[in-house]
Amino acid sequence: MVLVQLAHITSVAIENARLNSALREQDRRKDEFLALLAHELRNPLAPIRNGLEALRLSDDPAIQEHSQAVMDRQLGHMVRLIDDLLDVSRISRNKMELRRARVVLADVVNNAVETARPFIDAARHSLEVTLPPRPVILDADLTRLAQVFSNLLTNSAKYTPPGGHIRLSAERSGGEVRVVVRDDGIGIPQAALTSIFDMFSQIDRSIERSNGGLGIGLALVKGLVEMHGGTVTCDSAGPGTGSAFTVTLPVLEPRAPSASPGGPGGDRDSSSGRRVLVVDDNEDSALTMAMMLRLLGHKVEVAHDGLAAVAGAESFRPDIILMDMGMPRLNGYDATRQIRQQPWGAAIRIIALTGWGQESDRARSKEAGCDLHMVKPVPLAELKKLLATV
Template sequence: MISATLPLITVLFGPWSGLLLLLSGIWFGALWMQPFGSLAVVQQDDRAVLLAYTVVGALLVVAGHQLAKVARRAGRAEAATQDAADRLLQVERDARNRFDIALNTAGVPFFLLTPIVHDGRVAELRWDYLNEAAAQLFNQPAAVVIGSSISYVRPTGWDANLLLDRLAPLAKRTGREAFDVRVEGDNGEQWFHVIAASLQGSVVAWFGDVTPRVRAEQALSEADRRKDEFLATLAHELRNPLAPIRQVAEILEQPGLTDERKKWCITVLRRQSAAMALLLDDLLDVSRITRGALTLRKEAVALRDVFDDAVEIARPMIESKGHQLAVKHHPRPMSIEADRLRLAQVMGNLLTNAAKYTPPGGHIELTAEADDAEIVLSVDDNGIGIEPDKLSAIFSMFSQVNPDHHRQGGLGIGLALSKSLIELHGGRITASSAGRNLGSRFSVHLPAASRVVPEPVQTRDAPTIASSVERHRILVVDDNVDAADALTALLELEGHQIRTVYSGEEALDILSHYSPDVILLDLGLPGMSGIDVARGIRAMPSTRDVTLIAITGWGQPQDRARTADAGFDFHFTKPVDVGQLNEAIDSAVAAP
């Protein structure tokens, strides 16, 4: 038994352990041979057995030692093999990681598709790999996409048959394919440029989003088309005034021309040459804006004056078509910092367009509204309206509200020019319509900060009191009793109904039962300042639109800015010029 374990002990614990076990066996055998209990071996047969055991045991120890060496070598070889396998696996993982990083940072959708063959033909394609950019094209997680067929899982809006027809042939042969695909995705129409190639029986494909490029090409094509239409329209519009000018020239050559006929010819020449001048002015303005060479000449201008100028510009078109024009001014006189000529040009253009695209006998309305955020000037009509799909394009260069531009006339640059001019004022212009033949509204939105209190007009002598002057209710607020009473007496001489108080608190109290048309308010009041009183007046619904006139000794630009911000309509410095004050009251009263 000990002999049988010698190789195992030697292998497990080394040759010295096997040798010790062998000596122990010899010692144990000697003790159990004759004579018992003694290490002396007397009999010859016992000596032979003990010698044979020793030789065999020694051989077994040697064999176990060699076996241990072989086992160690085998273990080292196995460890080296395992280490090599681990290193190879790590290399493969690193390569796959670098592959994933490279494809994911590319930002372009990348796919690997494997064919599914039935009856010798490619029946399906299976998604086997996709990078992060590609995963974003799907409405499902990448784990669901990988392993699925393109017939069941594919990017939103993509045609499975198109993909199969274009990509499947590459799974059977080597080659490369490039083509464009139009899809209707979650973000609307999109275009992708697909580059695909065969790869050992599979197909790899890059799907590049070329939507911006395609849209730019479409925009260029549309711009080119509009340019051609513009040139044709320009030729048409220039020929229109040229025709009567030529005809009038021939008439003037005729002998015996009456004075009345000559006067008519001159009128036609002036009208037609003015029409040509307007066309050229529009073209020059567009050119200046494009080059950044157009500058505004801003000043404090009354909206009423802008409306008057705009109506005068559009009057010939409005009257020629028999339209009814309603002008609704803001309840309070309002002045803004703007280029009067350019703002009137924009509003006149909107009125002319409304008249042009409204059937004869139509209704046009010009209105002004204001709140804490903006000032809105609008032109409404009951004309042909604008279809919803055309609203976004009408402010583009060479665009026409009505495609039948030869009948309506115009170069298609008026709205684009108006948009640019309003943007130079820091505002915006919008259009809305309920649809075809349901009228339209064009609105100019100017920031509330553009509202200003104008400088007083040049001082002049007070006009004589006329009995025809309309009388009004006026509230005078001034802590200087003499100044308040003197102003009250002067206004009463003109027939106005005057109430006088001497503090801001009294002014707000009296407004609960007295409704004036005009409030003359001193700024330097004790306690509650005139600025605070003005804000309180504007906050009350009953006095929100009352005409508010500042009477103060403060006349610097920053003081005027403060009064404009508080809601004053006019700002006068003491001593007040009566003529200027009467004009302010008259303009306020004239507002409906």
């Protein structure tokens, strides 16, 4: 009896030691990740600040154009980092919802290549894309699935020496399609293949820092692929041998084509001349948004709190309101409700434009009466498309 008890105690002690070791390792990796996150978020701020100073100091059009290009590129980098963080968080908490539809694999790949192309071209890589001769139909969220392949392509571009080769190929087999992204880059150590898709997992911190990134892209890829009912694996013969990522997805049978609701002129640009009320308590954000909209030919007024928004909507009678949600005196939710209660308020299109992007935030703005919920910062192309549909 004593021996049995001793064996049980020993077994429990060994298991506790194993769990404690695993927790310490996870905690160490988390601390490293947070340190790298701070590093990666600070990095773009230096060229953005330098670009602003250059714009103040020089009237040279060439210098101004270069500074603006640098600032735009670095801002895009920050937005991608934050979006990836939010996406991984939503997946881990089962809060992400896919907007599934019948999509063609070629459209997914084209969107992914368009996103990754600047990184590929900047490194002077060659890209070869090979798809099946017949359309491959998927039940998928086109945007999210394109994000999977753009992450893989960007990853290959990042970890392949300049002038390398990247190939994306797809092959259908039965009810599945296998999409392989292959490169001749730095490769992956065998020991890392089993953990490369884990959150907070990175192969080589010095490589990650030199190339930029948080090491969460592959965790995001794995989560999105599995949400689509697929799998993703990685293969590499070791350092210096390149790597191959294989995504396997279920396919749908094609159906007879139907008439497209679009047509010639369906992508019209008729956004000129809108009356827009910009509401934001951040004055810099509101004034720069108003400046951009005026340059696009719109008539714009600005309000910096909810009460001013209601008064401005009544006097200005805008076609569209870009409404911040967190504001003093009266928040955006209550301001929207008050506008909707007015006889003239029903026809106005109110867009929640906020830094809060969780599903609960979207539900709250919809309940308040907003027609759409957009997360800051909104790309210019998306804003123009929105205004064209009013």
